Amino acid sequence: MIRSVTAATREIDDAEAAVAEITAALGLEKNLRKNSLGIISCFSDFADTGVLKAVCDALPFDCVGATTCLCAARAEIDQIILTVTVLTSDDCDFKTIGIPIGDKYEDSVNSALTALLAQNEKPPALFLSYFPLMNTVSGDMMLTAIDKATGGIPLFGTAALDHTMDYSTAKTVYNGEAFREKLVLAAVCGAPHISFHIAALDESKFRSQKALITASAGNILIGVNGKTALEYLEEIGLTKAELASGLGVIPLVVDHKDGTKPVVRAVFALTPDGHAVCGGAMPVGATLTIGHVDRGDVLQTTENTVKPLADKEGVVLSYSCMARYLVLGADNTAEAEKIRAAAGEAPYLFACSGGEICPLPDADGRLKNFYHNYTNVFCKLS
Amino acid sequence: MDEIGNQDTAPSAQELQKEIRGLKRKLALSEANLARARQTALAQDRVETILNDSLKKDLQFFKLVLENATHILLLLDFDGRFSYASARFLADAAIANFGLIDGHHYKDVFRRLIAEGDLNKFAAMVDSAVARKSTVSFEEQLDFNFQGSPRIFSILITPMTDEDGKSTGIMILFNDITDINNALEAANLANRAKSEFLANMSHEIRTPMNAIVGMTSIGKAAADLERKNYCFAKIEEASSHLLGVINDILDMSKIEAGKLELSLVEFSFEKMLQRVANVVNFRVHEKKQVFTAHIDSALPKTFIGDDQRIAQVVTNLLGNAIKFTPEGGSVTLDARLAGESNGLCAIRVKITDTGIGISPEQQARLFQSFQQAESSTTRKFGGTGLGLAISKSIVEMMDGKIWVESEFGQGSSFIFTIRLKRGAEKTADLRDSVDWRDIHILAVDGNPDVLLYFAEIIRGFGARCAIAASAGAALGMIERDGGYHIAFVDWDTAGGERARLISALKAGRPAAGVVIMISPNEWDAAAAEAKKMGAGKALFKPFFPSGILDIITETLGAAQQPAEETQTDDAPADFTGNRILLAEDMEVNREIMLALFEPTNLGIDCAVSGVAAVSMFSRAPEKYDMIFMDIQMPEMDGLEATRRIRALDLPRAKTVPIIAMTANVFREDVEKCLEAGMNGHVGKPINYSDVISSLQKYLKL
Incomplete structure (x- = not known):
């Protein structure tokens, strides 16, 4: 069984004060079990000021996580905040690993995970996953490499995010250090109760006219209906400026035609050739359309998904796409409020995400790992 | 310094710097938030516009689909009021535009369109669908707008509900399945007809086969010749019938395969009708029926067809x-010229009988293949049921049509028209050899139609014609007017006064010719008596103008042109001194030919294959006056054998007449024979007359 306890601090400059606040809130002496893991979500400046390192050093267990632009724990919801969610258990244990992502990332991932998996008789039930936000290696590519190494063990987590326009300070967190190009994984070993849930876009708000992806290279959308990606997207009414903004607020809906639900991909950039850099794989042969989400949709879908999950047993981990945060406009904490309200006294983690990692059941009911955009992904652990 | 300037609570420099850093951080964050919010809002607007456009396009598509749907589609709101009706519904209901019924309750609208009973039934189904919250489907015959032509509809009523299960409306779909049902029924009928036809064909084939097989056994076992001859007669009759059935089936197959072709030749229309009359006369007289023919004098002498x-x-x-x-x-057979245009003559032929007649329902099926009037007709009267369908196809190939006028129990008239090109006019005419103005002819017949027609023909020749309906009247006329050059006397009409009448005619003019009008059957019995009375010639009924002309000129002793017909089946042929080579692999066919032509003194050498035929001919080319070549033979077929013979370096090889004997009579098969070097063909089964004609054409007589 996994129990959880959470803490938060806004002390971004005073490491001592931050550590005191966190450790006091966590009540480590009475709350910790035999094995523990810390999940960090924080404003990126916490890494620069040394508060992140101080907090992690003060905790007697490994810490994994990622920077974000908004997160919440307990009653605290804010942008400039650091939250710690501790998972602790007598019958489950946790193994962490940080893998540098470079040119030969597949080899690195494979060898690191092979070594980790060799340490246990049984494979982990889950990998909590924290992907760096990189232009050269997309989340889909990392996910595929991990799947290949682990044989498809469920992955849940987020890609790093920050508050800047170009996400230049988005980093993963591993034991107090923050990294631009390090994949951080925490294996949850044992037999915990796990369930996965997704608040996605309302399918009734997808554009009914669909197109066919005719050329792509991983997450680079090259051709649609035989035209370049830009030609097609302009044809349906989008502008180059919007697509090139990098905000990723245009949700492209991709149906893989394999029995799984459609996944949403954000457009992060345009290449000079008119190709779109998307938030995940854009396989040739999949159909493509455009979706829409507004404030009401974000709040309704999150509320519908989280309400049945929140109870005193276990912890709800929630990572919500930054695009959902953006459409909330001035009321950008409203989604987190919904989760806090649903959680009540129960522990929870909420953070905005640069890309959501969560499995979906395929047509045969088997869990298949996916990298999502525009979703709020939930993992209930107990 | 505090709010009232107290220096003891002033923040330290460190605290101020921390404050400043915090504010800078918050400012940067706010600026970033604001920029992103602005861009996000613009992108949101853009996507909303795109989706709205997409929705509009969807609506356009759906509108297009609905407007062009052949089904009747209605959308009602939760109250049962019209919110949409497809164009098909508006057309069927004769409603000028949807605005006239928009918002109206469906019952109010339907009350004006369908019967009250139908509406009540329909409304009950609607209520059922709404109550069950599920689709109800059923079939119903409805007559929209009381047009008197109800159609069968498959009706689907589907209630529409929202997420909470509350009714939001009803969709009703009417699918007109009348044509499909009719097509299904027609297909079933056709299937049944074909099954009945097959059963009938089986009977039609097996019955004569049974007779052939049975009579053959009986004939073999019979001791006396009379019994054997009786059996052969029955076998011949059954074989002929069987051949007719097979020919019908083959003709129908050709028609259905689009392979029925016309062979165009120049021919005499009247002579063709006469040949047909000769064939059917036997049955007419068997049934003691009266058969008359009327040929329009305006019909050209020859046609191409x-x-x-x-x-x-x-x-x-x-x-x-x-x-x-x-x-x-x-x-009665009536043939007349119905008009002429663009070089084509329209000919109308009408055959009328006083038979059982045909009801209107039966008439509707008559010309369809595999149908007789009804199956009980088949059982009573026999027949394949293909004759009229074949006749229709032939007539239509000649740019004509065929139809029936009949009343059940009152007899029938079958009429057909065809269009044919005129043939060359005969340069010589028998009538040229006679000065008709001086000829006075008497016709005696109890049938006034016959008399009138006869008189029309005679007067058409330019002669004078007197008519008498009885022997007594004729005697009166002879006494009053004196003698006649020729008298045509109906044997039955003259009755017991025959001898007296003929005697009176001879007395009036000793050289007068007396021609007896009679059926061929009756002439066999009456010929001796008639000749004794001085009437040695007979004109068989139904008579044709050319037949009358021949008799007149013969009787008057005028020169005759050679007969158009070759010698008849009855005339004995004599081919003494001639020898033919018969190439035929089937022994029974060789036996038939040898037996058939034994009386003609024709020498026949047999080759059992194409190889043997080539060998026998090349060894003695001058021996053979003609070659009859079967086509389908083993080792070498007749076509190849012909090519080889023609290729021989022998003068006779190029000139010897080679006639194909073939069951394949499609035009392309005949053309293959001619291309191989053959001179002509005769069909199988062998027709004695056709073979005789070929022999007479090519042999030294």
Whole structure:
């Protein structure tokens, strides 16, 4: 069984004060079990000021996580905040690993995970996953490499995010250090109760006219209906400026035609050739359309998904796409409020995400790992 | 310093710097938030616009689909009021535009369109669908707008509900399945007809086969010749019938395969009708029926067309008329020129009988293949049921049509028209050899139609014609007017006064010719008596103008042109001194040919294959006056054998007449024979007359 306890601090400059606040809130002496893991979500400046390192050093267990632009724990919801969610258990244990992502990332991932998996008789039930936000290696590519190494063990987590326009300070967190190009994984070993849930876009708000992806290279959308990606997207009414903004607020809906639900991909950039850099794989042969989400949709879908999950047993981990945060406009904490309200006294983690990692059941009911955009992904652990 | 300037609570420099850093951080964050919010809002607007456009396009598509749907589609709101009706509904209901019924309750609208009972039934179904919250489907015959032509609809009523299960409306779909049902029924009928036809064909084939097989056994076992001859007669009759059935089936197959072709030759229309009349006369007289023919004098002497196929149609119609007319009834053949345009003559032929007649329901099915009027007709009267369908196809190939006028129990008239090109006018005419103005002819017949027609023909020749309806009247006329050059006397009409009448005619003019009008059957019995009375010639009924002309010129002793017909089946042929090579692999076929032509003194050498035929001919090319070549033979077929013979370096090889004997009579098969170097063909089964004609054409006589 996994129990959880959470803490938060806004002390971004005073490491001592931050550590005191966190450790006091966590009540480590009475709350910790035999094995523990810390999940960090924080404003990126916490890494620069040394508060992140101080907090992690003060905790007697490994810490994994990622920077974000908004997160919440307990009653605290804010942008400039650091939250710690501790998972602790007598019958489950946790193994962490940080893998540098470079040119030969597949080899690195494979060898690191092979070594980790060799340490246990049984494979982990889950990998909590924290992907760096990189232009050269997309989340889909990392996910595929991990799947290949682990044989498809469920992955849940987020890609790093920050508050800047170009996400230049988005980093993963591993034991107090923050990294631009390090994949951080925490294996949850044992037999915990796990369930996965997704608040996605309302399918009734997808554009009914669909197109066919005719050329792509991983997450680079090259051709649609035989035209370049830009030609097609302009044809349906989008502008180059919007697509090139990098905000990723245009949700492209991709149906893989394999029995799984459609996944949403954000457009992060345009290449000079008119190709779109998307938030995940854009396989040739999949159909493509455009979706829409507004404030009401974000709040309704999150509320519908989280309400049945929140109870005193276990912890709800929630990572919500930054695009959902953006459409909330001035009321950008409203989604987190919904989760806090649903959680009540129960522990929870909420953070905005640069890309959501969560499995979906395929047509045969088997869990298949996916990298999502525009979703709020939930993992209930107990 | 505090709010009132107290220096003891002033923040330290460190605290101020921390404050400043915090504010800078918050400012940067706010600026970033604001920029992103602005861009996000613009992107949101853009996507909303795109989705709205997409929705509009969807609506356009759906509108297009609905407007062009052949189904009747209605959308009602939760109250049962119209919110949409497809164009098909508006057209069927004769509603000018949807605005006239928009918002109206469906019952109010339907009350004006369908019967009250239908509406009540329909409303009950709607209520059921709404109550069950599930689709209800059923079939119903409805007459929208009381047009008197109800259609069958498959109706689907589907209630529409929201997420909470509350009714939001009803969709009703009417699918007109009348045509599909009719097509299904027609297909079933056709299937049944084909099954009945197959059963009928089986019977039609097996019955004569049974007779052939049975009579063969009986004949073999019979000791006396009379019994054997009786059996052979029955076998011949059954074989002929069987051949007719097979020919019908083959013709129908050709028609259905689009392979029926016309062979165009120049022919005499009247002579063709006469040949047909000769064929059917036997049955007419068996049933003691009266058969008359009327040929329009305006009809050209010759036409270009397929005389055999036309004869097939006339034979079929005459055969039916005779078959379906009881004993003592009458059958009339009337052929006339119905017009001429673009170089084509329209000919109208009508065959009328006083038979059982045909009801309107039966008439509707008559010309369809595999149908007779009804199956009980088949059982009573026999027949394949293909004759009229074949006749229709032939007539239509000649740019004509065929139809029936009949009343059940009152007899029938089958009429067909065809269009044919005129043939060359005969340069010589028998009439040229006679000065008709001086000829006075008497016709005696109890049938006024016959008398009038006869008089028309005679007067058409330019002669004078007197008519008498009885022997007594004729005697009176002879006494009053003196003698006649020729008298045509109906044997039955003259009755007991025959001898007296003939005697009076001879007395009036000793050289007068007396011609007896009679059926061929009756002439066999009456010829001796008639000749004793001084009437040695007979004109067989129904008579044709050319037949009358021949008799007149013969009687008056005028020069005759050579007969158009070659010698008849009855005339004995003599081919003494001639020898033919018969190439035929089937022994029984060789036996038939040898037996058939033994009386003609024709020498026949047999080759059992194409190889043997080439060998025998090349060894003695001058021996053979003609070659009859079967086509399908083992080792070397008849076509190859012909090519080899023609290629021989022998003068006779190029000139010897080679006639194909083949069951394949499609045009392309005949053309293959001619291309191989053959001179002509005769069909199988062998027709004695055709072979005789070929022999007479090519042999030294």
